[in-house]
Amino acid sequence: MSFVSSARATALHPEFRRGARDMLALSFGIAAWGLVTGVAMVKSGLAPPLAALMSLLVFAGSAQLAAMPLITSDAPIWVVWATATCVNLRFVIFSAMWRPYFARFPRWKRCLFGYVSGDLNYVMFMKRFPEPTPAPEHEPYFWGGVATNWSAWQGSSLAGIALANVVPVAWGLGFAGVLALLGITCSLLQDRATWLAGGTAAAAAVAAYALPLKLNILLAIAVAVAVGLGVEAAEQARRRARERAAEARR
Numbered sequence: 001m002s003f004v005s006s007a008r009a010t011a012l013h014p015e016f017r018r019g020a021r022d023m024l025a026l027s028f029g030i031a032a033w034g035l036v037t038g039v040a041m042v043k044s045g046l047a048p049p050l051a052a053l054m055s056l057l058v059f060a061g062s063a064q065l066a067a068m069p070l071i072t073s074d075a076p077i078w079v080v081w082a083t084a085t086c087v088n089l090r091f092v093i094f095s096a097m098w099r100p101y102f103a104r105f106p107r108w109k110r111c112l113f114g115y116v117s118g119d120l121n122y123v124m125f126m127k128r129f130p131e132p133t134p135a136p137e138h139e140p141y142f143w144g145g146v147a148t149n150w151s152a153w154q155g156s157s158l159a160g161i162a163l164a165n166v167v168p169v170a171w172g173l174g175f176a177g178v179l180a181l182l183g184i185t186c187s188l189l190q191d192r193a194t195w196l197a198g199g200t201a202a203a204a205a206v207a208a209y210a211l212p213l214k215l216n217i218l219l220a221i222a223v224a225v226a227v228g229l230g231v232e233a234a235e236q237a238r239r240r241a242r243e244r245a246a247e248a249r250r
Contacts (some may be wrong), residue, residue, distance in 0.1 A: 015137045019144025022124050027152035030120070034153040037061045038160020044068045048161050055157040059115060059150070063087045066217055079215070086221040094122045100132035101125075102139075116146045118153075193235070197228035 010016060041051040041064065058064055063084040070080045094117060102113055124145055129138060189195050201224035208216035 010140045010143055013137075013140035015140040016144035016147075019124070019128075019141040019146075020148045021144075022128070023120065023145040023148035023152075026120050026124075027148050030118075030149060030152045031156035033061055034156035035160040037064055038157040038162075039164045040065060040160075041068055042161055042164030044072045046071075048164070051161045052158055055154060055161065059153070060084075060088055061153065061157075083218055086218050089221065089225060090119070091117065094119075097122070097126070097132075101129065101134060102142075104134055105139075113142070116150055118146075118149050121145045121149055193228050193231040196231055197224040200224055200227045 038051065038055065041054065042048055046054070046068070054064060066087045067080050067084045070083060091114070095114060098113070098117075102110060105113070121142070125138075125142055128141055129135070189198055201220040204223040205216050205220035208219045210216075211219065
């Protein structure tokens with residue numbers, strides 16, 4: 001099957017429409033976040049063409065927002081790269097969780113999955129398919145969600161870039177962006193590990209606020225990852241212990 005016919009079959013699949021529909025309710029928060037990010041990039045001094053290129057190539061709002069203050073404050077490039085990398089470390093976990101579903105695809109397609117994937121795509125996909133067994137419905141649903149998520153983000157981000165010089169600072173878009181991020185973050189708090197990691201990250205970021213070059217963000221991320229991995233490892237150990245105990249009783 002050619003690439004065009006395969007893409008057409010995916011777009012016509014019922015799960016594609018379902019994925020797009022599931023993401024639609026979340027697209028307004030994504031659009032608000034994208035608009036704020038587009039405005040923030042230009043207000044920070046980035047030329048509109050470069051801001052548009054960054055939006056299209058990076059496609060990672062949290063990393064963009066974290067990197068821009070560092071760039072404008074002439075932070076060392078290693079701090080910029082380290083911050084952006086740490087902010088996006090969660091996608092390493094996402095990719096590990098997605099592996100049972102998409103490992104059968106060729107590498108170029110998996111790289112494409114990685115570029116277009118987002119936090120809420122991951123959340124909605126795992127809600128729809130909690131069992132990690134390969135099935136033909138996975139890819140259409142994934143691309144349906146991506147179609148809504150990517151369009152909402154890029155459309156609003158490019159609009160923010162284009163309108164940045166006519167949007168008054170008094171509108172308080174920065175606060176609107178914080179609210180959008182807060183809503184998206186809360187939607188990701190699904191279990192004890194994520195709640196503990198999120199709470200610990202918030203506490204660490206506030207406690208280390210006085211650090212220069214926004215290094216409190218790096219510290220908060222490192223602490224959150226450590227707590228999340230520690231809780232997950234402890235829960236897996238308890239689960240294995242319960243399984244061994246159940247086998248011993250048999």
